[in-house]
Structure formats: structure tokens, C-alpha cells
Amino acid sequence: EPKAEQEAFIEKLRTLFNEEDRNWSHMQYVQIVVGETGQEDTDIFGSVPYAALYALSDFRDSLANQTLPGVNLLRKPLSKSSVATLQANGYICIVPSVRKNYVVAYPQNLADKAETPLHTFSNQRLLYEIGKTVGNRLDGYVGKPTTVFATSILVKELEIYFQNFVSKGILSGFELS
Numbered sequence: 001e002p003k004a005e006q007e008a009f010i011e012k013l014r015t016l017f018n019e020e021d022r023n024w025s026h027m028q029y030v031q032i033v034v035g036e037t038g039q040e041d042t043d044i045f046g047s048v049p050y051a052a053l054y055a056l057s058d059f060r061d062s063l064a065n066q067t068l069p070g071v072n073l074l075r076k077p078l079s080k081s082s083v084a085t086l087q088a089n090g091y092i093c094i095v096p097s098v099r100k101n102y103v104v105a106y107p108q109n110l111a112d113k114a115e116t117p118l119h120t121f122s123n124q125r126l127l128y129e130i131g132k133t134v135g136n137r138l139d140g141y142v143g144k145p146t147t148v149f150a151t152s153i154l155v156k157e158l159e160i161y162f163q164n165f166v167s168k169g170i171l172s173g174f175e176l177s
Contacts, residue, residue: 002076010082014089017110022090027111028124034086035094036075037068037102046071046094050104059129060170062122063107067100074102126170134158 013034021027035046049068057063074094078086083093083105090110097103108121137157141150158176165171 006076006078006082010078010085013091014085017090019112022110022112024111027090028109030110031092031108032090032110033092033094033104034078035102037071037073037094046092050092050094053104059125060168063104064122065097065100065103065105067097068094068102068104071102130165133161137161 013032017027031050033046033050037046037049046068049071050063052069053063053066056069057066071094074096077096078093083095086093087106087108090108090113092107093105094102095105109124137154141154144150155176162171162174162176166173
């Protein structure tokens with residue numbers, strides 16, 4: 001019976017990682033997409049179109065409720081209760097959308113969720129990108145003597161960089177020290 005198979009599958013996924021496993025630091029980098037998509041006679045795991053969406057979208061954009069590229073069929077749609085169970089356990093689910101065909105309902109990683117806005121998946125993407133950009137910029141100063149002139153140029157560059165996020169409404173403010 002397909003419904004019993006799906007319930008067994010959901011239960012297996014639900015118990016695959018316990019709370020201790022989800023507290024491992026590397027779980028913040030693990031994303032598992034549930035949903036077998038396809039076209040007429042081709043099965044594609046949901047992770048393939050999700051990876052395309054992830055790679056093609058700007059790091060400032062939320063992936064939630066975004067059309068999955070190339071997905072026009074969901075082989076075994078999940079019930080609402082199954083989606084809720086999987087999402088509560090850190091999984092990403094592909095769901096049908098009336099206006100957007102198929103979308104990612106709630107992008108996230110498998111790490112245990114903290115209750116702060118900084119731990120939402122879209123904010124983690126933003127913080128990672130900011131950290132990478134600022135780190136790359138600061139790398140040019142490693143091993144060189146610091147001067148007031150060089151420091152003032154760097155501070156000005158960082159102010160411009162962060163002010164760009166403020167003007168676009170991505171950050172509410174910043175402080176450099």
C-alpha cells in the first residue's frame with residue numbers, strides 16, 4: 001500500500017538523526033531534499049533542481065516558495081502532515097504550488113534550530129557571504145604593517161560595502177570597530 005510505504009519512509013527519515021547528531025557542527029552544512037521529481041519518463045531526485053535553484057539565486061534571496069527550475073512533476077506528493085513532520089526534523093520538502101508549479105516549502109539545514117533570527121537559513125547564507133567577502137578583503141592586510149592611511153581606506157571600503165546592504169533593506173544597520 002503506497003500510503004503505508006510513505007509513512008514508513010517518513011518515520012525512517014524522522015529517526016535517521018537524533019538530537020545529539022543534529023547538534024554536530026557540520027550539520028549546518030547538510031541539506032536533504034525530499035521529493036522525487038521528473039518529466040514524462042525521467043525520474044530526478046529533488047536535490048538536483050534544488051541545487052540549481054541554490055546555485056543560481058543570489059545569496060540575499062530567500063529560497064522559500066521559489067519555483068524549482070525544470071520541475072513539472074512530483075512523483076509521490078507528500079501529505080501536509082508528512083511535510084510538517086519532515087520540516088520539523090530538518091528536511092527540505094518539495095511541494096506543489098498553484099502559481100509556481102513546484103517549490104521548496106522551507107529551506108533549511110539539518111542542524112538543530114536555535115531560536116534567533118541569525119540562525120534562519122537565509123540569514124546564514126547572507127552571513128556566510130559577508131564573512132567570506134570581508135575575510136578575503138582583510139587577507140590582503142595579513143603580514144603587512146598597519147598604517148593609519150591603510151586602515152582608513154579599509155574602513156571606508158567596509159562602510160561602503162555594508163551601507164549597500166542597509167540601503168537595500170538587507171541589514172538594518174552596522175557598526176565597525
